[in-house]
Amino acid sequence: MSQVLIIGADTALEQQFARATDGDLVHLTVEHLEVHGGLLARIEEAGFPNVVVLGQDVALERALQLTQAVDLARPSTSVVIVAEADADLWVTAMRAGVRDVLTPDASLAEITGVLERAEERAQTRLQATIQETSRQPDHRLIVVASPKGGVGKTTVSTNLAVGLAQSGVGSTVLVDLDMQFGDVASALALVPDYTLPDTVHGAASTDPLVLKTFLSRHPTGLYVVAGSDSPASGDAVSAEQVARLLDTLAHEFRHVIVDTAPGLSDHTLVALERATDLVLMSSGDVPGVRGLRKELDVLRELALVPEELHLVLNMTDPSNGLSLADVEKAVGEPLDIVLPRNSSVSLSTNTGVPLLQDSNRDAVSRGLRELLARFLPDTEERSTGLFGRLPFRVGAR
Ligand SMILES: Nc1ncnc2c1ncn2[C@@H]1O[C@H](COP(=O)(O)OP(=O)(O)O)[C@@H](O)[C@H]1O
Ligand SMILES: [Mg+2]
Structure with a gap:
């Protein structure tokens, strides 16, 4: 050369x-x-x-x-x-x-x-x-994204994070990248001392040990990088800073879960560049499903669909006239998890206790547990179906 x-x-x-x-x-x-x-x-x-x-x-x-x-x-x-x-x-x-x-x-x-x-x-x-490349071999960086807001990204990311933290399979950190309306802290009933913009400046941005002191701790053992408390300071965070934060966390934690703002912001794109898994979500109505298809097409064009893709349809409602077969046809792929609309979710959001923190048995909790199982090693739980063979799995990839 x-x-x-x-x-x-x-x-x-x-x-x-x-x-x-x-x-x-x-x-x-x-x-x-x-x-x-x-x-x-x-x-x-x-x-x-x-x-x-x-x-x-x-x-x-x-x-x-x-x-x-x-x-x-x-x-x-x-x-x-x-x-x-x-x-x-x-x-x-x-x-x-x-x-x-x-x-x-x-x-x-x-x-x-x-x-x-x-x-x-x-x-x-x-x-x-x-x-x-020297990350732990079973390291996962899971991005939860959707084209539209209000479809359950924060619900799914907080539940996954709490579920992984409780599973005892390695350490877990949840990062709130929704710079404008991040509500991870509230969904986990946390009052953070520091938020994401604090972690990308000064010593925290260069020293993993200092960074850890800026993270919030949830009773389940989960670590949290809370979202910015003002949209202005969130906007001041560059994609490069987010990239560095994620790289450092990927080094320190076995599971890094990233909750995102709707659509494909620069912050979401740098997270996707590093992701092992994408949980792509939509609501179960026609505009939601069309948006999902479009976002998937764009991501494929950008070669930003990570190795593992998990399609999640949330808030389905049997009375809206859209069958799962219709949805799969519109999306062009089988759905992996389908979560029905259920009042248990709003209750859990409002109290700040994710469904998977307790042993709830409602339909959404069962679906979330099935999603969680996709990120756990192939242990007995998974193969013997401790969580049961769930009725919500409608297609295998
Ligand atoms: N399956 C569901 N059934 C009923 N309400 C839900 C369901 N999933 C999410 N929600 C509610 O919808 C609202 C938006 O969910 P959230 O997870 O904050 O979405 P996003 O992060 O995509 O904006 C929350 O109040 C949440 O409690
Ligand atoms: Mg959200």
Whole structure:
């Protein structure tokens, strides 16, 4: 592999880079960006260099767009642009993910500095990848999502979380990513000292031990990252910060459950990028089911459906004229769990005691237990059906 891919730079700068890398570089003209596959393909052909330099022949706006694409697809590659020094430009460039800006007459020392910083970043990134892959083998990151609000995401995520915490199979944390109307704390009768925005700043964002002191503790042993208490401070949390929080939690906990806001916010997308499981929910009416189908299509297009998908239909009502067969046809897949509408749920929401915290026997509790069993190891409970073969399973995947 080459150390550097330099595109559209003038000869003098190319020569400086050649000197700094002992000739270990690939240099191309700006026309090569138009060839099939564009910059990402050129990076691959060059053997994934640590540094990509976009020279002055690449228009600034184009360079910034390309940088964003590289940042997403190849985060360990550092993009450097060449431009006259200008503070405003620096800020814009850094926001777009540019790692360094060089002036056209950059000195050898400046270029060496750029190469060293890029090498360091690539190493750090490698360490992070190693850490990510060294998660516990049975680690699960379960995202509970739905296109619409009020369909039972918080109900399902709090019940799953409490159920997993009580199962004794490893540690469990529940994260409330509904930045606007998060109500996990209230559904668990918790009064948190800290909320999500507190966990993404300062020492909590870098030190897992400090982070743990910012989590709320539920009587079942469950840990909770409570939702933000004001929509404004929730909005100030970036997707990158959420990503870092989830990566740290994934390291520390066997089960990470993520409750989300309706739809596909950036926060939900970064959670899905890390998810092992998606619990995708809808209400049992026609708009709800159509929305479910659409969201599933979008997620498939984005390649963001994790390995395990669990489709849950909630608040079904036999009197609404929609049969389960109709729903499955509209969704295009078998449903995994169907939960009927039942007053036991509102009662549990209002008292802050999830149904699975007690041994309730109503129809929704039975359905929730069946969902929970999908996340437990194949133990006797599961195979001998301690929870019983439930009437709510309407299709197997
Ligand atoms: N199966 C159900 N039967 C009756 N009420 C339900 C059911 N599932 C959820 N609810 C109620 O609907 C409301 C919205 O549920 P919630 O879990 O907060 O949805 P979301 O998180 O998707 O907005 C809550 O008051 C909850 O008690
Ligand atoms: Mg909710």
